[in-house]
Amino acid sequence: MGAFHLQDTGRLDSMLASFTDSAVDTLSASFSICDAGARTNCVVDGDTFWHQGEKIRIADIDTPELSPPRCARERQLGEAAKRRLQALLNTDRFSLIAGWRDEDRYGRKLRTVKRQGRSIGDILVSEGLARRWDGSRHPWCD
Template identity: 55%
Template sequence: MAVLAVIGLASARYHYNDRPEPRQVIALSVGPGGTTLSHYAPTASSSVDALSGEFAVCGFLNRQNCVIDGDTILYSGVKIRIADIDAPEITEPKCAAEAALGDRAKHRLVELMNAGHFRIVAAGGRDEDVYGRKLRRIERDGRSVADALVREGLARRWNGARRSWCN
């Protein structure tokens, strides 16, 4: 089991997009026997079998394996946008219905990520979106975990255009 030590200044206000100043936060991962653990850094051609991790909603001290929103996760500290869906916004929703649906999508994605081993697969096309997030599919047993979100009405297939979640 890895131990995460965080040393630095904690801000009273924190947003998942905030990037700390270089000397504000120092994170050290130490594995059994004192060895430093390597982290997965997905590339455009990468596909890794049998990945796993314990996921929760992202927070100040939880920045390794966590869910940011219904279509974005952090895995080993790398921000990954699930390329084949669009989920409702939670940081700047256009209406209360979008905020509520986005919150449900985020929590459902936590459940899906914790349901067992998965693969992170190159989506084809661009490696990153305009925000620097890696564009990937997350698969379990050959199916995208995003399928469940779409089936449950918590996300839509991404077709390249944003559509309103408000009625």
């Protein structure tokens, strides 16, 4: 009585996807590369950035580490991912979509970044600068 139940989680996933995909892209800023100064709107690496003073971890991808990289290849890919994320964020308006967890253990907000319903993470993955996040880190060095 009065309770809402979904019999199969596929329906729930589908409903949530259609809701989040229809989000209006209202956010924008001029993003720089983060340095030692104040961090308001800047990119830390390929999957972490600051927006309006809040640290955001892109929830659906993993990119090469920069602090510290474990090999020259990881450094090169990490720098390319960082620059590409900066360019993508500066291109046009975007949306930040919350998932099942609000924050990670480091206090970063976990968000999927979308533009016109497409994940910016998917763009980085398609360009070889990121991997889909599967819950654990995998090495970028051979």
